[in-house]
């Protein structure tokens with residue numbers, strides 16, 4: 001089974017992926033992107049452009065149970081997509097430690113408030129779960145991810161709404 005653990009930066013993907021275990025191998029998609037699976041640099045947004053066809057070939061060749069962790073993981077050939085969420089206020093606190101520019105912070109917080117990754121995930125027509133980690137500890141979020149992997153109604157998408165939060 002291939003599981004995409006996706007979400008806006010700061011929602012906890014890498015922290016939680018490392019806690020999952022349960023026989024899953026963890027692939028950090030951003031490490032692959034840095035390691036040649038890219039189409040060069042987006043200078044305006046100061047990040048690498050993921051080479052999705054090349055990444056997809058890599059993922060197709062993977063065997064066994066794998067968690068693909070990264071904010072582009074939902075765009076890869078996986079069986080299930082888990083979107084981690086965090087309220088814009090929580091996200092600002094979590095991202096504050098990264099030393100990002102205010103513009104980059106705002107861009108990501110705004111994307112979270114507007115459900116950008118969830119919408120992209122839903123457009124794949126795959127099985128999608130959505131977990132709001134705002135009031136969870138990393139261990140509680142890990143348990144929620146395991147529950148979603150096993151299949152549950154509890155984390156069906158649509159329950160999270162950050163649109164009313166003042167985030168800017």
Ligand SMILES: Nc1ncnc2c1ncn2[C@@H]1O[C@H](COP(=O)(O)OP(=O)(O)O)[C@@H](O)[C@H]1O
Nearest residue numbers: 009010011012013014015094133136137138141
């Ligand atoms: N419920 C939670 N789940 C995951 N991380 C959390 C949670 N609450 C707080 N955090 C903190 O938020 C940060 C998330 O960072 P990280 O896992 O690198 O996110 P991402 O991989 O999505 O960019 C970490 O500093 C982590 O300790």
